Ligand SMILES: Nc1nc2c(ncn2[C@@H]2O[C@H](COP(=O)(O)OP(=O)(O)OP(=O)(O)O)[C@@H](O)[C@H]2O)c(=O)[nH]1
């Protein structure tokens with residue numbers, strides 16, 4: 001047998017035995033109807049196969065794009081301001097509408113994110129924050145009553161009182177005006193617990209916690225009108241508020257509006273201010289503080305401003321990645337993948353899988369030398385940040401990673417120092433150095449820098465910035481700086497500077 005005839009025989013055998021081709025061969029006595037059906041089946045199979053190919057190519061494109069992008073991990077203790085940094089993207093939208101572009105405008109490329117940046121969608125999302133902010137307001141009222149009742153743990157290291165809740169209620173609670181206010185605000189406080197339970201399943205927690213991703217927004221009635229019908233229905237099934245839930249939310253808003261005078265009266269009461277002072281509790285420095293804006297926030301037609309949204313407190317649970325694309329001329333098209341995590345002590349183990357993939361870490365460390373951790377009121381916040389910093393600097397998985405530290409909440413540090421609180425009382429090693437912003441910042445910067453130099457497995461630059469994440473402009477500058485930092489580091493590695 002010649003080679004040619006052997007090939008011909010193998011080809012015909014392949015065809016008849018190939019399990020993928022055999023079923024596609026026309027049967028011997030195929031009718032016209034059967035032929036049409038077979039052709040349609042074949043077309044359908046080809047379409048599905050093409051779709052799978054396209055989806056695989058799309059996934060590969062996304063992975064390639066991600067690999068080329070700038071991958072940033074936000075780290076820091078709980079309440080350090082990680083999510084606030086991300087939230088300020090709302091402000092960039094504001095710039096866009098004002099037609100005065102900031103130095104760097106970030107826009108998301110994916111559908112969900114883009115929608116968040118179109119004015120209509122953004123306006124809708126604003127309404128999601130309305131409930132969060134109103135619940136934040138109630139949290140502050142609860143703290144006041146806890147202080148008056150003697151059940152608020154003291155989170156200030158300056159306190160002469162034990163760190164556990166004191167047993168005896170404050171004498172202010174004997175004040176009949178405060179007792180009356182407590183009585184009249186009780187329905188609102190209990191309704192807040194109901195609403196928390198319905199919306200976030202966290203009735204007992206003082207803080208609002210949300211799982212990663214934006215799905216929680218649906219719980220607050222956020223609807224994406226442009227999603228396809230299928231996905232809209234899927235979301236509705238999971239998150240649509242029931243009639244009863246909507247009714248609870250409606251009653252809460254009405255009750256809050258009716259309680260404006262009582263809330264204002266409580267916050268302005270001299271005994272309340274004194275009780276807070278005795279507990280060394282600066283309520284204005286607590287996350288989600290809105291008591292100075294009661295009239296505006298308790299109004300039933302309240303619309304959160306951009307600043308309100310950045311100041312709102314929602315604790316992150318889990319891990320969330322945001323994809324942003326730079327639109328500024330200098331950085332046009334640069335992809336940023338920013339991962340936000342929960343900073344609570346018991347969740348920090350979940351950060352590790354993201355170390356490998358990140359090019360830069362933004363480490364947020366507020367210089368709150370006089371505060372204790374919420375989750376463990378025996379641990380000083382700044383000590384905790386330093387301890388965390390040491391772990392991050394010495395971690396071998398992060399040896400090639402740029403670490404940029406942000407001394408966030410500088411506005412709070414300034415206020416703390418201006419109020420006369422002395423650093424040396426909390427940090428004896430501070431000694432007699434001047435108790436002003438420049439000196440305090442330099443002192444702590446040197447400490448962070450020393451650990452960075454000593455513990456980094458390989459030499460790397462120490463990049464440090466003082467920020468206030470609730471300040472729009474500083475956050476915008478922040479992203480530019482991050483990019484600069486990464487470029488600088490790459491240049492340094494290639495000996496270009
Ligand atoms: N005054 C002031 N408040 C800030 C600053 N940065 C953040 N905040 C507020 O601090 C609170 C906590 O900030 P978040 O961004 O939620 O903190 P986080 O690090 O994400 O916390 P977790 O999600 O628990 O890990 C929010 O109410 C913010 O508005 C700042 O620079 N100054």
Ligand SMILES: [Mg+2]
Pocket residue numbers: 082083084314315316340341342
């Ligand atoms: Mg967060």
